[in-house]
Amino acid sequence: MILPRDLLRRAGAALADQPAFIDGGRRRSWGDMDRRADRLAAALQGLGVGKGDVCAVLAHDRVEVIEHWFACLKLGALRVGINWRYAPREMLHLLHDSSARVLLVEASCVPLLAGELDALRRAGLILIGFGAGHDLPLDYETLLAAADRPATLPALGEDDLVAISYTTGTTGLPKGALWTQRGVRDALVYSSLMLGLRQSDIYFAPFPMAGVPLLCGSLGLVNGMTVLLPDGDFEAARALELLAEHRATTGIFVPTMLQRVLEQHAAGHHDLSALRMVSYGSSPATPQLIRTAMSQLGCELIQLYGLTEATAGWLSFLQHEDHLRALDGRPELLTSCGRPALHVDLSIRSEQGEALGPDEVGEIWVQGTVNTPGYLNRPDENAELFSGDWLRTHDLGRLDADGYLYLTDRKKFLIITGGYNVYPVTVEAVLAEHPAVREVAVVGAP
Structure with a gap:
């Protein structure tokens, strides 16, 4: 074991002299x-x-x-x-x-x-x-x-x-x-496998490691790669300096970080030629942002979807090949967060817990070894968190006929207006496509 x-x-x-972490x-x-x-x-x-x-x-x-x-x-x-x-x-x-x-x-x-x-x-x-x-x-x-x-x-x-x-x-x-x-073990091993990480990689991990991103900083346990820490609070200009100085080969960003990095990169002359793959996730990324990143960075992109309650183990991956497929006649894939990871099963369920068919919107349920056994000191919430060995994410989404997962929104964010269900993230995605809009948030008004 x-x-x-x-x-x-x-x-x-085995790797006693291999650099593990760079911190300033x-x-x-x-x-x-x-x-x-x-x-x-x-x-x-x-x-x-x-x-x-x-x-x-x-x-x-x-x-x-x-x-x-x-x-x-x-x-x-x-x-x-x-x-x-x-x-x-x-x-x-x-x-x-x-x-x-x-x-x-x-x-x-x-x-x-x-x-x-x-x-x-x-x-x-x-x-x-x-x-x-x-x-x-x-x-x-x-x-x-x-x-x-x-x-x-x-x-x-x-x-x-x-x-x-x-x-x-x-x-x-x-x-x-x-x-x-x-x-933790399975989240590290399968995430490293799905991301294709290598011992020779220099992995930029700019997320605050108080919570979930701790596992991003721990991925080197699997393959012995080097993790590059952000040297203070995240700043796009400093991130670009670190990526260039240390010849980073891969890393992870939330979409807002990625947006700022791309803006700074477009205005500067940082050498990012060592980058072979960038992953992104934790919040929705607009298709326009993804297309800009593909064009500007010239490296592979992988989108991730995960949960704190699933040990930060990413549950689905939109692989580089999926990004290319999106540019070659499947543009809707850029609104997907990919197919389920190897170590989990995903199911879309109705309010009554019944499995739904392709393209039907319901709650995303997760089954796998990465699921939390529960919340500390929260018996009432734990009773609502599980159905058998399935974890209820409280995220709404759908699986298409090809197995791609599309997030709709959090259940509690759903807006009902005029008898219709309106998902804020859908409206946000449309507004974000306008060139004058940098960031957007949609909420329901009483």
């Missing part, structure tokens, strides 16, 4: 990552942290965030990422809801919780700081340097929990989707 920590151990041994001027090899994760696991164990305990992190996308994640994988601890953009109320909710025992904080993020740190410490939360200038009780690098004995790693199983990934809740407070060892 191979679990995520075994993938790290293998990469650390810092580089870590796979050997470095394995050793430093070992030391952090030992340090955490020395503080009384073990299997099943929750270790949270509040930071920008730094290599320490990945080391913290890898240490959790080794210990069987549950990782919780806290988005630094959250309000203090939301940050505290995550810490309390998850019963976190440890909080790793980047020095620049300490002021975000400055008024709460004393109370958190008195409540028993172990506070560890990294980066110059923090004044927290424990220092990250000091702990690693003092960890001179290896951690005693516990036995782990495929159903053991490995992370709590928080997503937006219907009450306004984030809710935590539980991820298992099996789910």
